[in-house]
Amino acid sequence: MSAVLSRRVALVTGASSGIGWETARLLAELGATVLVHARTAQEGEHAVERLLRSGASRDQLHVLAADFARLAEVDQLAATVARTFPTLDLLVNNAAVMAPERCTLTEDGVEISFQVNFLAAHRLAKLLRAPLTAAGGARIVNVSSSLHRTASMNWADPNRVKKYSRVAAYAQSQLALSTAAGDMAPEGSGITSVSVNPGLCDTALLPLYGRVGAPPAEGAAAVVRLCRPEIRLANGEYYDGGDIAPSAVTVHEERSRRRLGKLADQLTAGI
Secondary structure, X not given: OOOOOXXXXXXXXXXXXXXXXXXXXXXXXXXXXEEEEEOOHHHHHHHHHHHHHOOOOHHHEEEEEOOOOOHHHHHHHHHXXXXXXXXXXXXXXXXXXXXXXOOOEOOOOOEHHHHHHHHHHHHXXXXXXXXXXXXXXXXXXEXXXXXXXXOOOOOOOOOOOOOOOHHHHHHHHHHHXXXXXXXXXXXXXXXXXXXXXXXXXXXXXXXXXXXXXXXXXXXHHHHHHOOOOOOOOOOOOEEEOOEEOOOOHHHHOHHHHHHHHHHHHHHOXXX
């Protein structure tokens, strides 16, 4: 495989398993330096060991640990990346969790799937804007879901405490991620940010869908395709199968995008 991403730095969140790990593997094959994020250092080191066995070079891989259920750790991760890598060419926001059976709030007071799946990605994109801008032509690829199209934002109760459904909570987190994609790349920054449906894959999230999934490598291939410099992307769009696909109306509503940005800032104000 050609080294089309040589001398480029990519941060992949949730890279310890599933689509995230396969994305890290494919980016390494393309020559990128890959920052392998995991919830814990142990999980990260285990992921790197597997990447080495798959053919990656040790000098290409860097382990970063942060539990996205703690926003302070998201901030620490961003600070470490910005300090160590003055330029960041790719940010793949892949980390995600299933919403639990019962409404569960993090220590930051946010429903856990909304925080891990959306708020952490929003925060990272904001805090890493300097190295992303410095890279010139950087890309942010947000791994979303087709479920976002049937979701709705509960603006009055984003934690869904009053009327909780795990499917509705998870779908809302994916809708928020897709809606926020365009604003992760401010005009003039040189950044392009999109969201992508990797397809139904056999990962830890599969029980939420209740169907048979494809190998995670197939989902990762859809993600990595959008990371390749020769593939032209339209900022803020939602992709499926390599092409722009129909998205929820909210994704392109300026009012909803502004409202979501304000909500995200409010939820992270005390961090």
